[in-house]
Amino acid sequence: MSDTQISAIICTHNRDTYLGAAIDSLLAQDFAADFEVIVVDNGSSDRTREVVEQRASNPRLKYVFEPTIGLSVARNTGARVATTEILAYLDDDAVASTHWLQVLDSAFKNNSKLAIAGGKVTLLWPQGIQQPLWLSPGLAGNLGAYDLGESSIYIKQPSLTPRGLNYCLRRSFLEEIGGFDPHLGRVGKNLLSNEELQMTEFALERNWQVAYLPEALVAHNVAPERLKRSWFLNRGWWQGISECYREQLAGRAGIGQLLRGSERFLRGLYKALQYISDPAERFDKLVYAYGQVGYLNAALQGLLSTSNKK
Numbered sequence: 001m002s003d004t005q006i007s008a009i010i011c012t013h014n015r016d017t018y019l020g021a022a023i024d025s026l027l028a029q030d031f032a033a034d035f036e037v038i039v040v041d042n043g044s045s046d047r048t049r050e051v052v053e054q055r056a057s058n059p060r061l062k063y064v065f066e067p068t069i070g071l072s073v074a075r076n077t078g079a080r081v082a083t084t085e086i087l088a089y090l091d092d093d094a095v096a097s098t099h100w101l102q103v104l105d106s107a108f109k110n111n112s113k114l115a116i117a118g119g120k121v122t123l124l125w126p127q128g129i130q131q132p133l134w135l136s137p138g139l140a141g142n143l144g145a146y147d148l149g150e151s152s153i154y155i156k157q158p159s160l161t162p163r164g165l166n167y168c169l170r171r172s173f174l175e176e177i178g179g180f181d182p183h184l185g186r187v188g189k190n191l192l193s194n195e196e197l198q199m200t201e202f203a204l205e206r207n208w209q210v211a212y213l214p215e216a217l218v219a220h221n222v223a224p225e226r227l228k229r230s231w232f233l234n235r236g237w238w239q240g241i242s243e244c245y246r247e248q249l250a251g252r253a254g255i256g257q258l259l260r261g262s263e264r265f266l267r268g269l270y271k272a273l274q275y276i277s278d279p280a281e282r283f284d285k286l287v288y289a290y291g292q293v294g295y296l297n298a299a300l301q302g303l304l305s306t307s308n309k310k
Contacts, residue, residue: 005033006105007082011040011074012092016047018221023051025096027058035101038062038081042074071164072180072195079174087174090218091165094144095124097217104168104216107152115173115208116199118162119216121146126224134229136284142235144220148212155210161200162210166218169199177202183245198246229283236287240294248302257299265292 066077268289275281
């Protein structure tokens with residue numbers, strides 16, 4: 001390891017519109033020690049490289065091209081290139097607060113059992129656009145919003161895991177579990193997810209700690225195309241598939257998945273009827289139910305695949 005204390009890593013794929021602001025927020029960090037900023041270009045075909053080269057005079061900035069598409073692949077590449085024990089990941093369409101790295105670095109230095117940490121995430125709405133009336137607080141989480149309060153807490157429930165767009169972990173823990181799982185995480189335009197939830201499960205199983213740090217604040221840009229009901233339905237579908245895959249990877253595949261998915265689907269429809277007069281909560285429950293259709297579809301394909309192998 002070098003004298004550099006922490007590595008800030010941006011994994012990006014065709015987001016040149018937002019990327020410059022993300023990089024600038026890292027280069028402008030108020031951090032007493034030395035740090036590095038790594039941009040992993042994950043097969044971009046836009047102006048990504050040019051955006052990075054415009055800032056190449058800053059010695060902290062490194063650029064690496066990763067041709068294999070996939071967020072988990074890109075994250076693993078960033079970890080390989082990094083020279084430090086603490087790895088802080090920021091999304092390419094997010095902006096870090098000035099003290100982001102300092103808060104994260106201090107938390108890891110003060111707790112040798114801390115494996116994963118992340119902070120509060122607020123949303124940056126497109127100019128002239130406000131939060132739609134049909135968007136519930138729960139679905140706002142699909143846009144990256146994350147707020148567990150104003151106090152630091154240790155997370156015991158994997159469902160409360162920090163958001164990947166504002167995510168920091170210890171290299172030794174990442175190496176212990178074999179890196180980010182390329183079977184989870186986004187690949188191109190698909191919306192596979194749950195890799196952070198899986199990481200938190202791994203950490204807790206191995207007696208590591210996971211923390212929420214509200215002062216490690218990040219703002220996340222909401223892309224206009226995500227403010228359509230169809231995007232949330234598609235996101236729900238892939239969330240269901242992701243949950244199915246995560247269970248299969250954990251050895252929980254089988255007929256039980258069909259039973260669990262069917263029960264959750266019916267529950268979602270029932271709750272949608274309960275909230276018939278509330279457009280936000282009604283749509284929230286419909287997205288949940290639709291996600292279970294994706295879950296059931298993936299579970300059925302898994303059973304058929306297993307049957308064919310026999």
